[in-house]
Amino acid sequence: xxxxxxxxxxxxxxxxRGTSKTDTDYAENDPAHARWGREALPDPVLPDDPExxxxxxxxxxxxxxxxxxxxxxxxxxxxxxxxxxPFTQLHSESARKIGEIWFDLIAHKLREGLExxxxxxxxxxxxxxxxxxxxxDAMRGLIAAGEASGxxxxxxxxxxxxxxxxxxxxxxxxxxxxWSRLRDTARQIGALPEEEREEMLxxxxxxxxxxxxxxxxxxxxxxxxxxxxxxxxxxxxAIFDDRWLYIGxxxxxxxxxDTLRHDRPAQETWHDVQLLMGGSAVADxxxxxxxxxxxxxxxxxxxxxxxxxxxxAHRSPAxxxxxxxRKVSEIFDAQRNVFSGARDxxxxxxxxxxDRDLARELARAAHAQxxxxxxxxxxxxxxxxxxxxxxxxxxxxxxxxxxCVRKIARAFGDRALIVSPAAPxxxxxxxxxxxxxxxxxxxxxxxxxxxxADGRDAIVSSANLNGRSMHWDTEAGVxxxxxxxxxPLMEACMSHWMGPDASRARAKAAARxxxxxxAWSMLIAPKCPSCARGSCCPIxxxxxxxxxxxxxxxxxxxxxxxxxxxxxHRRVRFSLTRHDP
Numbered sequence: 001x002x003x004x005x006x007x008x009x010x011x012x013x014x015x016x017r018g019t020s021k022t023d024t025d026y027a028e029n030d031p032a033h034a035r036w037g038r039e040a041l042p043d044p045v046l047p048d049d050p051e052x053x054x055x056x057x058x059x060x061x062x063x064x065x066x067x068x069x070x071x072x073x074x075x076x077x078x079x080x081x082x083x084x085x086p087f088t089q090l091h092s093e094s095a096r097k098i099g100e101i102w103f104d105l106i107a108h109k110l111r112e113g114l115e116x117x118x119x120x121x122x123x124x125x126x127x128x129x130x131x132x133x134x135x136x137d138a139m140r141g142l143i144a145a146g147e148a149s150g151x152x153x154x155x156x157x158x159x160x161x162x163x164x165x166x167x168x169x170x171x172x173x174x175x176x177x178x179w180s181r182l183r184d185t186a187r188q189i190g191a192l193p194e195e196e197r198e199e200m201l202x203x204x205x206x207x208x209x210x211x212x213x214x215x216x217x218x219x220x221x222x223x224x225x226x227x228x229x230x231x232x233x234x235x236x237x238a239i240f241d242d243r244w245l246y247i248g249x250x251x252x253x254x255x256x257x258d259t260l261r262h263d264r265p266a267q268e269t270w271h272d273v274q275l276l277m278g279g280s281a282v283a284d285x286x287x288x289x290x291x292x293x294x295x296x297x298x299x300x301x302x303x304x305x306x307x308x309x310x311x312x313a314h315r316s317p318a319x320x321x322x323x324x325x326r327k328v329s330e331i332f333d334a335q336r337n338v339f340s341g342a343r344d345x346x347x348x349x350x351x352x353x354x355d356r357d358l359a360r361e362l363a364r365a366a367h368a369q370x371x372x373x374x375x376x377x378x379x380x381x382x383x384x385x386x387x388x389x390x391x392x393x394x395x396x397x398x399x400x401x402x403x404c405v406r407k408i409a410r411a412f413g414d415r416a417l418i419v420s421p422a423a424p425x426x427x428x429x430x431x432x433x434x435x436x437x438x439x440x441x442x443x444x445x446x447x448x449x450x451x452x453a454d455g456r457d458a459i460v461s462s463a464n465l466n467g468r469s470m471h472w473d474t475e476a477g478v479x480x481x482x483x484x485x486x487x488p489l490m491e492a493c494m495s496h497w498m499g500p501d502a503s504r505a506r507a508k509a510a511a512r513x514x515x516x517x518x519a520w521s522m523l524i525a526p527k528c529p530s531c532a533r534g535s536c537c538p539i540x541x542x543x544x545x546x547x548x549x550x551x552x553x554x555x556x557x558x559x560x561x562x563x564x565x566x567x568x569h570r571r572v573r574f575s576l577t578r579h580d581p
Contacts, residue, residue, distance in 0.1 A: 040090075040091065041092055041093065043068060043093050044065045044092070046069070047278075050277065050278020050279055051277075052277075052488065053276065053485055053488070054488075055274075055488055056273065057496050058258050059091075059258055060258065060260050062274040064095075065246070066246055067105065068095075071094055074114065074241060075114070075115065076114070076115040077117070077239065078289055079116075079119065079238040079239075080289060081238075082232065083251035084138055084251065085141075085253035087101050087102070087103060087141060088252050088254050088257075090104070090105060103142075103144070106155070107149040110146060110151050110154045115154050115156075118142060120135055121162075122136075122161040122206075123135060123229075123232060124230070125204055125210075126178055126206075126210070127181070127230075129181075129185055132206050133203040136202075136204070143155075160233050162296060162312075162324075163313070164312055164313065164324030164472075165228065167320050168318075169320050171225050171226075172225060179220055179222060182226070185211075186219050190219075197218070230322065233292075235474050235475055235476040236248060236476075239289070242286070243282065245281050247281075247461075247477065248275050248462065248477075249461070250272040250273075250447070255270065256270045258270040258272075265431050266445070267386075267431065267432050267436060267445075269444045271446045271448055275460050275489070277478065280305060284307040287303075287304045288309060292474055295327050296314075298313045299313075306479065307477070308330040308477050308478065309330050309474075309475060310328060310332065310475035311327040312326055323471075323472065331459070335465065338453045339358070339362055339364075342365060343371070343372060344372065344455075345373045345455075346365070347375045347451075347452040347494065349377040349449070349450045350376075350446075350448070350450075350464055351446060352401060353404050353408075353466075354397060354401045354404055355404070356403070358404075359405075359408055360407070362408050363407055366412045366413075374408070375417045375419075377420070379446040380420035380422070381435035385398065385434070385435055386434070386443060389434065390434070421444035422438050422441035423441055423444060424441070425441065427441060427442045449463055449465075450493055452486060452493065455486055456481070457480070457481055458489055460489070461476065461477020462475045462477060
């Protein structure tokens, strides 16, 4: 693609990114903008044995493999992602020979005859306005890539909105809040010059019918009451030529790119885990992509073998309900099964630990197995609280997580090591955000979704350990059930934080040493100004703080979801970590 080529909407594709013409670069806080001068990475070597999954730690390992598989595909590629930005920079040497961004790579492969199918999650245009715009900006870029290839018929695109809708009564109760958001959106867009205003509206097709011009001003309509969509498609997977399955928790954009060293400001870090695997899981993933939309629409789910899922559908009637109908909770069941079957060590990396049922299952496992140890790796704060001002949802999510983590910590006692990663330096003004530091070091943001038991059982998926992922959103993952499959994953995950000599025995010993006050010198000495080894800081679970807060009206799975027993009304606040003044 020639730099500056027009996409038919009046703005050059590349120059449009990050300009005042679009605000989609700010859909998820401040992403790390593409650094065009970054050196290309060597082409990765794909596994000789497709039956043994290849663990990919951070985008530095995952993105070159993703590009290599896409380049080697000859017939068909199928993908489903929450975020897929065609303006994401390419990283491998072979891909860089074709172009600078995924737009170029897609256009090149379409010219060669590759059939490409991409489903990108669409979001509620009122509740998640910027993410809705980001989806349609990506759709427009992908359509332009098809046109640039000369073979747009080879590219099948879908902006997939989850069909589950909020019932009429909750929508009516939330009418004023919904209308207020629409009014604020109308004011922000209406204040722009005409050219930019029209561009913003083109990127938000879901607002059509809810905004109108009156007296030359863009205003929000009071009627009809808009539909609200709380559930989303959260899965991240790609299938290449019936040969490879790429699956896990990592979407595609520049914000999610990070190196194994995490050598960047806190707000640009992103730790994630992805798997590349072949064998029967590939056919199982095809069955999932063939059927999940039908199940979302109320169809009967069919077995998908090694691919485990969370699926829900629109509840009918849904007059009084906010939640979707649960259809498949295989990931939830698999997590409980892994917890209850563990005997030696549970190793968990997750963005959220907020599901009380899973917290209780972990506590039961701790009581049933007195020799069972736990390593739980969490981000020091959720992204929307670490790097920007926390809203009610984020604070309520903190409250739920504090309750769960405290329950788990009490059950395991000195057998639990609950930590958050941090960089090996003192935080500076470049590390921006109200909670971007822990123990005076900049945090490393954790987005991985990995559970490993005893080096013989594991789950890698797109699902967090919270109510949304367990019961609402569309999620996909795989369960590994042999030591041959699991040990490379366990070694890769543990050695990333604990060094090349990481082991289960060392992790269990470190938990007891930490509770005895000596772990600082063994394993979890954080990468902070006063410590030269390790990479994880201990989480404080023992004292109240100012971040977490209850909410009297939110169901737990809204910021998290509805659990048994309804909404808590206790005005309790907790803090997971020590926050520096």
